[in-house]
Amino acid sequence: xxxxxxxxxxxxxxxxxxxxxxxxxxxxxxxxxxxxxxxxxxxxxxxxxxxxxxxxxxxxxxxxxxxxxxxxxxxxxxxxxxxxxxxxxxxxxxxxxxxxxxxxxxxxxxxxxxxxxxxxxxxxxxxxxxxxxxxxxxxxxxxxxxxxxxxxxxxxxxxxxxxxxxxxxxxxxxxxxxxxxxxxxxxxxxxxxxxxxxxxxxxxxxxxxxxxxxxxxxxxxxxxxxxxxxxxxxxxxxxxxxxxxxxxxxxxxxxxxxxxxxxxxxxxxxxxxxxxxxxxxxxxxxxxxxxxxxxxxx
Amino acid sequence: xxxxxxxxxxxxxxxxxxxxxxxxxxxxxxxxxxxxxxxxxxxxxxxxxxxxxxxxxxxxxxxxxxxxxxxxxxxxxxxxxxxxxxxxxxxxxxxxxxxxxxxxxxxxxxxxxxxxxxxxxxxxxxxxxxxxxxxxxxxxxxxxxxxxxxxxxxxxxxxxxxxxxxxxxxxxxxxxxxxxxxxxxxxxxxxxxxxxxxxxxxxxxxxxxxxxxxxxxxxxxxxxxxxxxxxxxxxxxxxxxxxxxxxxxxxxxxxxxx
Numbered sequence: 001x002x003x004x005x006x007x008x009x010x011x012x013x014x015x016x017x018x019x020x021x022x023x024x025x026x027x028x029x030x031x032x033x034x035x036x037x038x039x040x041x042x043x044x045x046x047x048x049x050x051x052x053x054x055x056x057x058x059x060x061x062x063x064x065x066x067x068x069x070x071x072x073x074x075x076x077x078x079x080x081x082x083x084x085x086x087x088x089x090x091x092x093x094x095x096x097x098x099x100x101x102x103x104x105x106x107x108x109x110x111x112x113x114x115x116x117x118x119x120x121x122x123x124x125x126x127x128x129x130x131x132x133x134x135x136x137x138x139x140x141x142x143x144x145x146x147x148x149x150x151x152x153x154x155x156x157x158x159x160x161x162x163x164x165x166x167x168x169x170x171x172x173x174x175x176x177x178x179x180x181x182x183x184x185x186x187x188x189x190x191x192x193x194x195x196x197x198x199x200x201x202x203x204x205x206x207x208x209x210x211x212x213x214x215x216x217x218x219x220x221x222x223x224x225x226x227x228x229x230x231x232x233x234x235x236x237x238x239x240x241x242x243x244x245x246x247x248x249x250x251x252x253x254x255x256x257x258x259x260x261x262x263x264x265x266x267x268x269x270x271x272x273x274x275x276x277x278x279x280x281x282x283x284x285x286x287x288x289x290x291x292x293x294x295x296x297x298x
Numbered sequence: 299x300x301x302x303x304x305x306x307x308x309x310x311x312x313x314x315x316x317x318x319x320x321x322x323x324x325x326x327x328x329x330x331x332x333x334x335x336x337x338x339x340x341x342x343x344x345x346x347x348x349x350x351x352x353x354x355x356x357x358x359x360x361x362x363x364x365x366x367x368x369x370x371x372x373x374x375x376x377x378x379x380x381x382x383x384x385x386x387x388x389x390x391x392x393x394x395x396x397x398x399x400x401x402x403x404x405x406x407x408x409x410x411x412x413x414x415x416x417x418x419x420x421x422x423x424x425x426x427x428x429x430x431x432x433x434x435x436x437x438x439x440x441x442x443x444x445x446x447x448x449x450x451x452x453x454x455x456x457x458x459x460x461x462x463x464x465x466x467x468x469x470x471x472x473x474x475x476x477x478x479x480x481x482x483x484x485x486x487x488x489x490x491x492x493x494x495x496x497x498x499x500x501x502x503x504x505x506x507x508x509x510x511x512x513x514x515x516x517x518x519x520x521x522x523x524x525x526x527x528x529x530x531x532x533x534x535x536x537x538x539x540x541x542x543x544x545x546x547x548x549x550x551x552x553x554x555x556x
Contacts, residue, residue, distance in 0.1 A: 046425050
């Protein structure tokens with residue numbers, strides 16, 4: 001029998017031409033950005049179902065199950081309260097330091113968990129990627145969705161702490177909503193960015209803990225933002241105050257607490273937050289889409 | 299197209315597929331000193347190895363055909379299926395064209411083991427692009443077809459408690475629930491028991507009648523014979539034979555029993 005019996009009835013027609021005439025598309029073709037966005041939108045139910053499946057499968061083997069979603073932020077806050085509130089008695093010239101600290105920890109933790117899970121969202125799901133066809137951006141986006149749900153629980157805990165420590169309820173609290181929305185979009189973009197990077201450079205996962213720790217110290221989480229002004233000047237101070245996480249943390253503190261020292265006037269910080277969100281949200285999305293066809297290879 | 303009888307659904311045009319595998323080398327070359335040397339000398343990372351799995355494959359598959367892919371282990375059958383599904387990129391120079399979005403159904407398609415069978419069905423259907431309403435309507439049928447509830451209420455138990463045959467049946471049932479232009483089946487029929495195999499072979503025939511093309515990779519000559527009238531024999535990434543199943547199987551048998 002012949003090596004390759006190409007059953008081609010239209011002799012003289014190349015295979016490529018035959019494919020074109022019959023409207024066949026090259027397998028593994030990269031869809032355009034609008035088409036990709038449409039596909040992703042069509043998969044929104046999958047993203048939602050996948051996110052809740054991921055949460056229940058990770059907590060399903062524990063005895064307390066879903067209660068951990070509340071316990072985790074509570075324990076987190078308790079640890080910081082014991083160390084900084086009871087043992088060290090840190091103040092740094094902030095009137096109400098414990099809620100100030102907890103806001104920083106929770107808001108930083110929001111992005112931190114997204115980055116940690118996002119960097120593995122491709123490499124950890126190769127089985128799914130190689131078996132099924134869906135827009136890959138669903139995976140990092142569902143990471144961002146999971147953490148956005150977790151942060152809502154954490155916010156309830158945080159508001160409890162804020163009230164217990166004697167802060168009044170003000171209209172400014174409403175600003176927490178847009179701040180979280182902006183950060184969620186920022187996180188989704190960031191998750192997509194690190195997902196592609198993590199799929200290409202598998203060593204990145206090892207570096208993430210150190211990168212996040214440097215970022216933690218640069219975001220005024222465990223000390224007030226005014227500390228930077230004492231030790232840094234000129235462009236160094238400008239760089240650290242443009243740090244998006246520092247901005248998100250400051251905005252949340254501004255929304256929930258009275259008399260907090262801010263790095264810059266609130267309207268300036270809101271503008272910076274919107275700029276970062278648009279840049280990282282759109283940038284991460286485009287960057288991830290460009291690599292769509294390479295995921296799951298090798 | 300001029301002749302309406304034969305509509306091509308999948309066309310492979312000189313397709314080459316190469317795997318690049320990281321970090322699979324002998325013990326010595328991954329030592330810190332060796333890594334450092336590579337970084338300093340700027341030499342190519344020898345930890346990246348290339349496996350040329352499919353070498354210049356060309357064929358045309360038509361609507362309504364069921365094509366069996368045979369060949370010894372490691373001959374590139376599963377790789378070829380993945381490339382048709384668009385899950386593996388084809389090297390520059392060649393191409394694989396397909397109608398619509400081919401769906402790959404394999405025994406190692408990973409679902410979530412800690413979740414119940416029912417939730418896996420839901421997730422799998424959504425991942426295939428069904429709407430929530432369709433999914434809701436389909437779930438009982440899919441579970442019924444898979445037959446996992448024949449021995450008690452298994453569909454509400456986590457999938458990690460299933461036997462490998464049950465899990466494979468559930469995966470097949472999920473994928474077969476959707477109408478596909480091109481359905482790619484990788485060894486899925488081999489894992490079920492005789493009763494399920496009969497049912498799934500019937501399902502494959504139904505799917506073909508719904509104007510689709512089915513590719514079947516299997517080591518069971520019987521299921522190839524029962525479902526496919528055309529077969530392609532792959533050996534070391536090259537097509538050795540392509541034609542009516544009986545002829546190809548005869549040649550293949552002669553090669554195996556040589």
